[in-house]
Amino acid sequence: MLRIAGNKLGARGFTSPFLKPAGLTLRSYSSSAKQMTVREALNSALDEEMSADHNVFLMGEEVGEYQGAYKVSKGLMQKFGPQRVVDTPITEAGFTGIGVGAAFYGLRPVVEFMTFNFAMQAMDHIINSAAKTNYMSSGNINVPIVFRGPNGAAAGVGAQHSQCYAAWYGSCPGLKVLVPYSSEDARGLLKAAIRDPDPVVFLENELLYGEAFPVSAEVFDSGFCIPIGKAKIEREGKHVTITSFSKMVGFSLKAAEILAKDGIDAEVINLRSIRPLDRTTINASVRKTNRLVTVEEGFPQHGVGAEICTSIVEDSFGYLDAPVERIAGADVPMPYAANLERMALPQVEDIVRAAKRACYRSLPAAATA
Amino acid sequence: MAIWLSRSKKIAHLLKPKIAYFPQPKIAPSEFSYKIYENHVNSSSFGTLSGENIRSPHVFLDNSATMSALNRQWRRTESTRAGEQVETVPYSDDNYEDENQALDFPGGRVSFTHEMKFISEAADKRIPCYRVLSDDGYPIAGSRFEQVDKETAVKMYKSMVTLQIMDNIFYEAQRQGRISFYLTSTGEEAINIATAAALTSDDVILPQYREPGILLWRGFTLQEFANQCFGNSADYGKGKQMPIHYGSNKHNFFTISSPIATQLPQAAGVAYSLKMDKKEACVVAFTGDGGTSEGDFHAGLNFAAVMDAPVLFICRNNGWAISTPISEQFRSDGVVVKGQAYGIRSIRVDGNDALAVYNTIRAAREMVIHEQKPVLVEALSYRVGHHSTSDDSTKYRPVDEIEHWKTARNPLARFRKWVHKNGWWTDDEESELRGSIRKQVKYFINAAYFFL
Numbered sequence: 001m002l003r004i005a006g007n008k009l010g011a012r013g014f015t016s017p018f019l020k021p022a023g024l025t026l027r028s029y030s031s032s033a034k035q036m037t038v039r040e041a042l043n044s045a046l047d048e049e050m051s052a053d054h055n056v057f058l059m060g061e062e063v064g065e066y067q068g069a070y071k072v073s074k075g076l077m078q079k080f081g082p083q084r085v086v087d088t089p090i091t092e093a094g095f096t097g098i099g100v101g102a103a104f105y106g107l108r109p110v111v112e113f114m115t116f117n118f119a120m121q122a123m124d125h126i127i128n129s130a131a132k133t134n135y136m137s138s139g140n141i142n143v144p145i146v147f148r149g150p151n152g153a154a155a156g157v158g159a160q161h162s163q164c165y166a167a168w169y170g171s172c173p174g175l176k177v178l179v180p181y182s183s184e185d186a187r188g189l190l191k192a193a194i195r196d197p198d199p200v201v202f203l204e205n206e207l208l209y210g211e212a213f214p215v216s217a218e219v220f221d222s223g224f225c226i227p228i229g230k231a232k233i234e235r236e237g238k239h240v241t242i243t244s245f246s247k248m249v250g251f252s253l254k255a256a257e258i259l260a261k262d263g264i265d266a267e268v269i270n271l272r273s274i275r276p277l278d279r280t281t282i283n284a285s286v287r288k289t290n291r292l293v294t295v296e297e298g299f300p301q302h303g304v305g306a307e308i309c310t311s312i313v314e315d316s317f318g319y320l321d322a323p324v325e326r327i328a329g330a331d332v333p334m335p336y337a338a339n340l341e342r343m344a345l346p347q348v349e350d351i352v353r354a355a356k357r358a359c360y361r362s363l364p365a366a367a368t369a
Numbered sequence: 370m371a372i373w374l375s376r377s378k379k380i381a382h383l384l385k386p387k388i389a390y391f392p393q394p395k396i397a398p399s400e401f402s403y404k405i406y407e408n409h410v411n412s413s414s415f416g417t418l419s420g421e422n423i424r425s426p427h428v429f430l431d432n433s434a435t436m437s438a439l440n441r442q443w444r445r446t447e448s449t450r451a452g453e454q455v456e457t458v459p460y461s462d463d464n465y466e467d468e469n470q471a472l473d474f475p476g477g478r479v480s481f482t483h484e485m486k487f488i489s490e491a492a493d494k495r496i497p498c499y500r501v502l503s504d505d506g507y508p509i510a511g512s513r514f515e516q517v518d519k520e521t522a523v524k525m526y527k528s529m530v531t532l533q534i535m536d537n538i539f540y541e542a543q544r545q546g547r548i549s550f551y552l553t554s555t556g557e558e559a560i561n562i563a564t565a566a567a568l569t570s571d572d573v574i575l576p577q578y579r580e581p582g583i584l585l586w587r588g589f590t591l592q593e594f595a596n597q598c599f600g601n602s603a604d605y606g607k608g609k610q611m612p613i614h615y616g617s618n619k620h621n622f623f624t625i626s627s628p629i630a631t632q633l634p635q636a637a638g639v640a641y642s643l644k645m646d647k648k649e650a651c652v653v654a655f656t657g658d659g660g661t662s663e664g665d666f667h668a669g670l671n672f673a674a675v676m677d678a679p680v681l682f683i684c685r686n687n688g689w690a691i692s693t694p695i696s697e698q699f700r701s702d703g704v705v706v707k708g709q710a711y712g713i714r715s716i717r718v719d720g721n722d723a724l725a726v727y728n729t730i731r732a733a734r735e736m737v738i739h740e741q742k743p744v745l746v747e748a749l750s751y752r753v754g755h756h757s758t759s760d761d762s763t764k765y766r767p768v769d770e771i772e773h774w775k776t777a778r779n780p781l782a783r784f785r786k787w788v789h790k791n792g793w794w795t796d797d798e799e800s801e802l803r804g805s806i807r808k809q810v811k812y813f814i815n816a817a818y819f820f821l
Contacts, residue, residue: 337608
């Protein structure tokens, strides 16, 4: 059944109170149109939070003297000193344990992993020491810790440096999992994460660090925070909903532009938060467009897309006009060679194809049998 | 299997119950024994220990009637009675003041002292490092070492030169955008090659990432190095691995893995399996100074010692872990002192002295194979190059420090002087070799493009 012009009016999706009011479908450029890179956004967020609260401190490999493995903590050690910006020896399990212990006793550590791939060596502390403690202590102990670092594929770094951990951390109760895309996301979410009294896993992306985004004046305010658990509709549309997070938001927006030329008006949702997942916004959007494409970089099985699909099936099944399309990375450890890597990651064309499938599907899935 | 039998003997030895005595030196003997008895009967936490204790301190208990009553009360199984082979301490007034009395605790007998003495956090002197050649290439007076014959020495030197040139050119290739990543071993050529020369091709290598010289020595060709770095179709990994992540089954060289120190417990496991093969071979696992901070370092060394695994642990202490100097890595006297903490024999050697490294590894390998236990070698050196092509070390260390180690403490120069003095190498051969290697490396880099 073709429903190109969806006439079901569901609730409007969430629009950020920090940008221009609803009415504009495209992501608006504010009047000040200042640019900020994600790196600057993270750096300034850390700087301001550390100035505001003396309990906040940063620890990780190369964060101090080296200015940060990706220069995210540039200048912080010079400003706050080695007691607040702590260079750790090479032991993720060790320094994560140290961070959690500090959080137990009242400090607010920000633990940086050179990549979340190395955080696997610290997984026990993240889950068993940090995530579960509040519940296990019936609310008596809270762990105000932030684990941050690059997540997902970079460019040509092979299997042990490229895995996306959004789904793994997202399945664990007790954690909050944030996935910023733009500079505004990075700044607002990191501040919210540091102020949060519970463990937060903050999944950045190495390739986005250098990317500049236009930001409005509100973003520069030191009180600027984005609420955790709220997705953002980056681009409003009528025909198909595309959910994505982190780098894939950029790809989805590009795909939406290509789809627009074919008359398909895609709504792009930037999830911002994997846990808690903003099911309300996603469901409202699908009830409006009736079609869903989920996009992620990580492995397909048990991925974020699988969870979103189930959420829609549970809450908005009757509104779906087509099966949910899931775009994910290939089900292989990330190969190194550039041509293989390109094939292992979702590309803009893949998103476009999936969206078209969701829109033009006229036969039930059993047609492939 | 023979190995299991010898293990089970060890287990049985460990399981032999050790009796715990709790000394209260101020109490008179008769009161003392009574108190022990009381403690054991009343305290529920002693379990079978108290059952056994009742029997052996019969020398202390005055009342044998009580003794038989206790025997009836504590029904012990055959095994606990059989396990009572623990020596009892002869207890008399004379020994009371003797400081050399010993106690049996789980883990063995330990003598006790009434003086509270803390072991100092640092020894008076640092462990000295073994070296054989002076900076000028002369054997140091009084140094004892096994002579290396001309063929081996020349091969060693040529391999060191090849490694150095290969590193330089591949590094440049990365800078030119031909490959995406590279990691040099500059400054540690002696550790690489001398170790390789001292081992046999049967010895299994678990590298960290700064040991390509071992592959080079064993016959990995420059073309194969180039192929791996380019990730082309001739690469054995078929482009699945990042550059410098070499691996080769036929050269007994485990593939390099990025997470740090994971190879250390793996080495203990490989060695455990190698023991069963009963070959004249051992496992050689490398790590840097930074890697010793990882939890896996503890697990690897501890269990290699417990399992009597034939692993030779080599720590390349080159002073830097990316930007972390060793003063921030650990507070111990380097890595060599950690060996004893695990019950592992260890030695510190000058990593820039190829001859000393060669001798040390030869000796250590003999120990590992014939005694079937791990040995730790700490090779002191300096990381002349940057950590990798993603690093600029001038940002966190002085340039003149790097220059000093590059020139005055260069391991190649030192070894060349020695080889030259022996009349085994000339300057002409030097320039010819260098020119030839440079040409070859460039040729193979270009050839790698054909297989892309």
